[in-house]
Amino acid sequence: MGERIYWQDGVPLAPITSGDVPDTVDIAIIGAGFTGLSAGIHLARAGHSVAIFEAAQAGAGGSSRCGGMIGPSFHKLGLAGLAAQYGQDRAHDIQAEGLRALSMFTDFVRDEGIDCDLTMCGRFRGMATPADYDATAAEAARLHDAIGLEFHMVPQSEQHREIGSDRYFGGILYPNDGAIQPHKLIQGLVDRFIAADGQLFEGTPVTDLSRVGGTATLRHPNGTCRAGQVLIATNAYSDAATAQMRNRVIPIRVSAIATAPMDVNAVQSMSPSGRIFGETKRVFLWYRPTPDGTRMIFGGRTTGRAGRTDVCARQLMAQARDIFPNLPDETPDFIWRGQVAHTLDHAPHLGQIDGLWYAGGYGGSGITRSVFFGRQVARRMLGQPGGETAFDDLPFNPVPMRAFAPLAARIATRWYAFQDRLDAARL
Numbered sequence: 186m187g188e189r190i191y192w193q194d195g196v197p198l199a200p201i202t203s204g205d206v207p208d209t210v211d212i213a214i215i216g217a218g219f220t221g222l223s224a225g226i227h228l229a230r231a232g233h234s235v236a237i238f239e240a241a242q243a244g245a246g247g248s249s250r251c252g253g254m255i256g257p258s259f260h261k262l263g264l265a266g267l268a269a270q271y272g273q274d275r276a277h278d279i280q281a282e283g284l285r286a287l288s289m290f291t292d293f294v295r296d297e298g299i300d301c302d303l304t305m306c307g308r309f310r311g312m313a314t315p316a317d318y319d320a321t322a323a324e325a326a327r328l329h330d331a332i333g334l335e336f337h338m339v340p341q342s343e344q345h346r347e348i349g350s351d352r353y354f355g356g357i358l359y360p361n362d363g364a365i366q367p368h369k370l371i372q373g374l375v376d377r378f379i380a381a382d383g384q385l386f387e388g389t390p391v392t393d394l395s396r397v398g399g400t401a402t403l404r405h406p407n408g409t410c411r412a413g414q415v416l417i418a419t420n421a422y423s424d425a426a427t428a429q430m431r432n433r434v435i436p437i438r439v440s441a442i443a444t445a446p447m448d449v450n451a452v453q454s455m456s457p458s459g460r461i462f463g464e465t466k467r468v469f470l471w472y473r474p475t476p477d478g479t480r481m482i483f484g485g486r487t488t489g490r491a492g493r494t495d496v497c498a499r500q501l502m503a504q505a506r507d508i509f510p511n512l513p514d515e516t517p518d519f520i521w522r523g524q525v526a527h528t529l530d531h532a533p534h535l536g537q538i539d540g541l542w543y544a545g546g547y548g549g550s551g552i553t554r555s556v557f558f559g560r561q562v563a564r565r566m567l568g569q570p571g572g573e574t575a576f577d578d579l580p581f582n583p584v585p586m587r588a589f590a591p592l593a594a595r596i597a598t599r600w601y602a603f604q605d606r607l608d609a610a611r612l
């Protein structure tokens with residue numbers, strides 16, 4: 186079964202022809218995902234010559250493969266865990282920045298008039314156990330008091346108004362979360378970058394990167410380019426040429442499927458209020474209706490062997506039918522895989538290593554954060570005020586024995602899935 190990305194179906198990106206790569210630019214960006222394009226727009230609009238080098242096509246990494254579900258991407262340690270590690274003020278600031286990033290993102294999309302099917306439809310997160318319901322309610326109340334998070338707890342007896350499933354022990358509704366069509370967002374960002382006189386070179390991997398004094402040299406298949414500043418925006422797709430990022434993130438594979446088309450009433454019966462969904466399991470499924478309301482998309486970590494998209498599709502379909510038993514047991518029309526970038530401290534990072542700028546490490550929840558970090562890092566590169574993030578002075582440490590990290594992550598996924606099954610068996 187071949188990979189087909191739902192978002193790209195019928196939404197072809199116009200081919201990018203920025204001509205020959207120049208010998209010199211003010212700023213070079215490596216990677217044309219949300220981070221690189223967001224930064225590129227701000228930098229090019231400030232009057233600099235900016236070239237984005239993209240190994241494949243714009244959005245080919247996580248950005249056009251993602252679920253398109255947007256929210257504040259709260260740090261997984263929670264307020265208490267963060268406070269124990271960094272103190273209470275920093276803990277509040279880190280979680281509050283998630284809300285700031287979300288609102289920057291929605292303002293940006295609206296102000297720019299980007300057509301990416303943005304809808305603030307709200308997210309329902311189903312509780313896998315009664316204990317999850319209590320713990321989630323307590324954490325949400327703390328976030329409400331500390332940073333003004335809006336939420337509603339939905340007891341099990343009322344969950345049918347949010348989800349057509351009996352699978353959960355109630356849930357939490359985040360009314361201010363939303364959804365986009367990610368490939369359309371990429372299209373909108375590319376258009377604005379090009380309109381600002383930015384240059385995008387697709388199919389042009391940076392194969393070597395070095396910096397001596399104030400000048401960086403980027404080698405690519407057609408020659409070399411010198412740049413005053415460089416931004417590494419390669420996130421989970423970092424390679425040997427972008428080792429500053431690659432050595433610090435753990436790439437984890439995630440798969441997604443889009444079902445065959447259904448009657449809109451069938452989709453509405455699963456998401457009666459048009460919500461997007463998550464759940465509290467350790468190896469969790471995320472899912473949502475497509476923007477036209479005719480299919481469902483399901484995604485998550487799968488334990489299938491690398492490359493076996495048919496195995497991943499079957500696993501995701503089985504998990505989907507566990508939630509919605511009436512979902513037709515059909516092979517999905519679309520299956521695709523991608524990588525997310527986890528970090529040792531579960532936090533995203535932005536800064537400079539070896540005189541090279543970087544931004545990334547967003548985990549599985551990076552749409553709003555990458556667009557926000559793109560703007561923040563651009564401000565820092567320009568020497569403008571307002572480029573701070575809540576993560577600024579946290580060390581971005583290399584992953585020990587990095588070569589084995591993907592294997593360790595796969596083993597951890599199986600272990601977490603086993604623990605989820607134990608939790609379910611105890612109920």
Ligand SMILES: Cc1cc2nc3c(=O)[nH]c(=O)nc-3n(C[C@H](O)[C@H](O)[C@H](O)COP(=O)(O)OP(=O)(O)OC[C@H]3O[C@@H](n4cnc5c(N)ncnc54)[C@H](O)[C@@H]3O)c2cc1C
Binds near residue numbers: 217256389
């Ligand atoms: C299946 C999946 C589902 C997801 N769902 C969600 C979701 O619902 N909500 C959410 O918030 N987040 C989600 N994410 C995470 C989100 O997609 C990412 O955090 C975000 O897209 C990262 O953007 P980026 O620009 O930093 O990196 P990317 O989009 O990955 O871009 C990096 C780019 O760098 C290029 N590159 C790498 N090396 C080189 C080189 N040497 N030279 C030139 N180019 C290079 C790659 O080709 C790639 O295009 C999901 C991710 C995946 C994979």
